[in-house]
Amino acid sequence: MNRCEVLIVGAGPTGLVLALWLSKLGVKVRIIDRTASPGTTSRALAVQARTLELYRQLDLTSAVLEQGHRVPAANLWVKGEAAARLPFSAIGADLTPYPFLHIYPQDEHEQLLIERLRGFGVEVERQTELLGFNQDEGGVSAQLRHADGLQAQCEAAYLAGCDGARSTVRKALGIGFPGGTYQQVFYVADVQAQGPALNGELHVDLDEADFLAVFPLAGSGRARLIGTVRDERAEHPDKLRFEDVSQRAIEHLKVQVQQVNWFSTYRVHHRVAEQFSQQRAFLLGDAAHVHSPAGGQGMNTGIGDAINLAWKLTSVLRGQAEDSLLDTFEIERSAFARRLVATTDQVFNFITADGRLAGLLRTRLAPRLFPRVVALKSAREFLFRTVSQIGINYRDMPLSVGSAGHVHGGDRMPWVADDGRDNYSTLTRVRWQVQVYGAVGADLVQWCGTRGIPVEVFNWSEAHEAAGLMRDAVYLLRPDSYVALAWSNAGAEVLEQYFAERGLTGR
Incomplete structure (x- = not known):
């Protein structure tokens, strides 16, 4: 031990x-x-x-999906009225097997x-x-x-x-x-409630004075409320109760709280x-x-x-x-x-900034611009990739080499489900592997075979091209499934050089 x-x-x-x-x-x-024991309150969601x-x-995904709650859309409210709705499935259906926010x-x-x-x-x-x-x-x-x-x-x-x-x-x-602490105080409350914002979707109210987000939890009428505490009440947050927080944003979202199961306050830090x-x-x-x-x-x-x-x-x-x-x-x-x-600093400052101008930006400009922005396919995809973290990449770093099609070394491998075959099905193995979409050379297959590196070959299709992949290119994937090397018509010598230069065996 x-x-x-x-x-x-x-x-x-x-x-x-x-x-x-x-x-x-x-x-x-x-x-x-x-x-002495694991936490009993639902902090991160x-x-x-x-x-x-x-x-x-880790064979964890099915269990997480079965036990949690899928959030299909986010809704923006302004002054008591629903101003915009963003359905996640309409954005991410071709990007990931999981085009939703999961609570x-x-x-x-x-x-x-x-x-x-x-x-x-x-x-x-x-x-x-x-x-x-x-x-x-x-x-x-x-x-x-x-x-x-x-x-x-x-x-x-x-x-x-x-x-x-x-x-x-x-x-x-x-x-x-280094970093700092924001002056704003937030409260978090797990509640039993009813109202139009308790429909299983995410709801956010942008108010001139208050901010409130309603996150759905599994079970009818259960939700997590996250809001701001302002005025003199923020001076002693440790003494606050739910009854003390402003009801303005709660009323705007038409949330009728029946029972408070947990309540706490906190300040937000930003440090690296x-x-x-x-x-x-x-x-x-x-x-x-x-x-x-x-x-x-x-x-x-x-x-x-x-x-x-x-x-x-x-x-x-x-x-x-x-x-x-x-x-x-x-x-x-x-x-x-x-x-x-x-990035989160910028978003946080926008939703919590005080003052008349900040309030006008949130309540007048944002509701008008947001629907127009999300109407653009590129903007919707950017938002989804950023929040869902499928946009994380390690480009231009020591383990990342080359490009083929729109895929670079360091990228997350694009997800493609074509003719019933999901190219992520092989990524359950925690090991180096190669994927080829089209034809693969015999020397590369032999080289990989001597090192125990699987080679997965997919029949080329329009779906692969649409995802940004290149026909006959070689994609070497790391054990964490990120692309290590992307190379058109790569032979065994390219992989040999990649591993040798980095002191890796690939086994």
Whole structure:
């Protein structure tokens, strides 16, 4: 119990997904958390399409879909009237198997991950605190304190800090966490209610003074309300009750609250760690980046961190890659985190800004422009790709090479379902693989065969061309299903060079 390959600190969704992915790949992990039990309140809600795609590798997607609630559309309200409706399926039907926003509360999400982790014989070690750690070329030596007060050493090859915005791991590493805190105070309430905004869709009210979003939960009349607290009430948010918050936006959305099941207030932070790794220690999730909840990106981004790191750690631990592969974790994920914080900052500032001009922009200009913007196919797709995270890419980074058609190295592989064959069906395997749409050379098939790299060949069709793929091109996919190399008419020598230059075996 005192030795493992990866010690994971923090058992939120990020830490649990990392533990699960590593366990599936045969890596010995320990996962500790200072809390006595998992959370019981539904904090993060949204599971985005890209997360659902990646969850297929863990056979999690079906369970998440069965237990959550699909949100088919978003609605914009202004001054008590519905101003615009954006149906997700009309935008993303040709882009992903999951063209919707999926609501799956974090407490239920964590329980599912914990149960699946137990299937690998791994239990979260509760009431276990990281006191400190030392690291050198040989590994990490961590000092732990258990619930009974006894201290123990844990030896590990690597340490993953998934321990939230107040991360002990980050502080021990001395890594800065620059950014700030917005002055606005928000409230969140899980309620039983009725009214037109309780129809299973997402509803947002843009008011001159207040902001309110209504997120549907599974079950009739259940919803999550997220709104702003303004005026002098925001000075002491810890003393507020639901009855104290402004009813203006609630009345605008015609929400009739019957029962409040949970209520809390919070401030929003925006910070990105100066480094995501140092020697053998890594920062993931809120330990590395926190930002506005606009767009439901936070939990999904942490899960993306975990998936990115898991296959790289495994490759190095199993001698299938040089240590330098681990440097690409920070390169890829920190770039995305900084873009995300900047984007959510802009959205957040728009919906919460005070003043007459800001109010006019929200209540008069936005309702007129929004329907016109979403009427454009390119604009709808951009919005969906951004929020669903299917637009995340690692272009122009060390593991990304070439282009073929509209697909570049570092891109998410376009999803195509043609003649009953889904090209994502092979991506359930966590390994390097090649996809070719058309004809493939015998030398490439032979080279891949000697290294155990599967080659999937699809009959060329108009659907593939429409998705941006190139006929007969070779697409090398990483174990996390992102495109590593895209090359027209590539032979074995191209793949040989790719792996050799990066110190990878491909096995």
